[in-house]
Amino acid sequence: MQDVNTMEKKLAEYKCDTNEAICLKLVRFPEDVDDDSTTFHPEYSHQLFGDDEVAFGYKGLQIQLFYSAGNLSTLFKVKYSAKVTEKFDCVEPDDVEGKIREVIPAGFSCNTDDFISLLEKEANFKPFGTLLHTYTVHSVEEGEDLTYQIHKVNVSCPGFKEFHERLQTFLLWFIETASFIDADDDRWDFFLVFEKYNKDGETLFAVVGYMTVYNYYVYPDKTRPRVSQMLILPPFQGEGHGAQLLEAVHRYYCTCPKVQDITAEDPSDNYVKLRDFVLVKLCMALPSFSTDRLKHGFSEEMAHEAQDKLKINKKHARRVYEILRLRATDMSDVEQARDYRLEVKKRLYGPYRKNQREITKMKKCLRPEELASHVSQMDTQVQHEELEKSYQEVLGDYRRVIERLALV
Template sequence: MAGECYGCVSGIAKSSLQYFVIDSNEALEFKLVRSPADLDDDETTFKPDMSHQVYGDSEQIFGYSGLRIKLYYSACRLTTYLSHTYVEKVDPEKFEGVEPDEVIKPIAERIPPGYLTSLNDFTAAVQKDASFRPFGEMQRRFAIDLESGEQKTFEVYLCDVSTTGFLEYHERMQTFILWYIDAASYIDVDDDKWKFFVAYEKYQDNGNPQYAFAGYMTVYEYYAYPSNIRPRISQMLVLPPFQRIGLGAEMLNSIYSYYKNDAKVLDITVEDPSDNFARLRDFIDSRNCLKLECFQPPVLLQGFTEAMVEEAKKKLKLNKRQVRRVYEILRLHVTDRSDKEAYRQYRLDVKNRLNVQYKKEDRDMEKLKKFLKPEEYAATMTITSRDQRLESLERQYAELEEHYVHVLERLASAELS
């Protein structure tokens, strides 16, 4: 593990060796190279969100000063270049035999073999991107207007494990998750239930179309009795050069568009969503539900109904838990928070749902009480006190409302744009 040898050094040497400790997030630099000019353009460089999955929890590399780790990809084919440079390297003979950490090996073990180490070879490979065409079937094409006034065109393609040539491409594509998705793991591509929605920016170079990889989403199609499927969104990645422009929302809508008219799809779920994805999903689902009859203001103010569940499930493939969440977001939207009674009723509605977990706890403990001896029952007592419950409910509610307000602010911005 990076930094372990450094941790064993005596106090006398540590102060000198601190010069050779570097943050691995700072040392790493990525590029999606469209032309040789990008190699010397700092504006095309982007950084990882994390590096602990490669360089250890401390996210430090020992043994170098001025370390730069270059992990470059050709923008279309994702041909990979890996190298590093440094100003100075620690001399073990001068510091109690302490060796510098491995720099290239931890990355090389996690990316497909055949990566390039010669910049000349990589530059030549970039030229081959001109003939690249996306794998699979195009699902959607859309344009996104940037704040700068520029407009970019994107296309989303659907692939599966049988798509000719895609698995090799996927091996390179999925390496990005190491740096941008916490607790990331590579998926089993031998399973034909996986679907891949891959997004590209389509741009022109000398009058010819080219396709720069921008991100992707994976979906696993679970079997649902008797002959249905329940797609579950597993991973979502939008690379930094394409973030905060609305691409993630369009990618999620691409998945919804693909499944919403499929009679075999019961509903769409999400596997362990991050906070960022939860906000994105809530925004898209709320925006889509605003168009439905059961989510109009007069209906929302009357409370949560099964009709909401049925309509959102039938037309948008949302599951019941997500429908309830969307209802709470949109009811907050139509609730006059300056009206104390209306606002109080809203808070009670949400807290009653949050309180369900404690009611279940009470029921479970009552069942145990019937079968256990008094001393055994006392030993299993885990019921949360009333004060603890109230404190927990207040905290959960406050966090939820803050999240809901952020979603509503984005909805308002989307309506204005």
């Protein structure tokens, strides 16, 4: 038994956390390759290495996936200080290299010198597609305003399909349920963010992030763009690029008469918060959302104007109304606070009312013990507690949007 435990402990030394082992980098200059400060790591690696996100068989494992900042030319190398087969003949290490090769497209370099030579060609790289929007962000680190561009691209753009195959590999590391898309489908729209920067007097471009949108058909002659995946790469997160991208995408589709409204596929909590901020910012300019109209409640005029001018559906327009009404409400005033609370809780109570109606319908077909089970789920005290909890969570989300608006 002792020998078995000793063997297990020794083998445990050959387990590596793949989120730490995978080293990602966007390389602008040759010196970036050996600069650890430019390295970032995945949030997720379970799609390749299982739910425990562990690779077995190595000590000091380092999986290098370095990309040129613009064209995303790729360097792939696997390093380690020791391998399990060097000491234990009967144990096989995980095929780390094979797993990575399954997801990165062919054409990568395995030699650092070859990769650095590709950096010299970055001057030839120019953003794909049509320029939609240009903006600046002040960089404290650089001490200057940096310029960014947002481009709209479709897959027919020469060279883009190959570029997208390299770009989408980042999704695996930063979106928990990420999947690759069929980019050959011409219903896909792509929106890319690039930073303009100078190198030896030349203007170059670096990838910041992107969004994919699928255009669904809506009878009889409309489309409904649905945001599929959105990613701002880690070196650029927290700088406002996500809001700039989402607003630019909304403004683009607002110019398309065939678009009914814009939705999102299985949005994350962070995406919902970002969307709240962007839609509120856009709706503030609409007459129906003016401060003097907010106190009269959510109206069909608000829903219609948001849909007609900004392609925002009724559900999202209602959420925008609640945020703007909170912004215009003096919550220290007992009466104003009560009116606002009742207005929001009335909407939140909708699912409970629906559940009650369903129970009423089921009374005729349920056995007594089944009915008792359903009714117990609808205990009034529990409802009130859940409703208050939901209200406080919504209030917290709304206040964060209002705080961010104050900084604009």
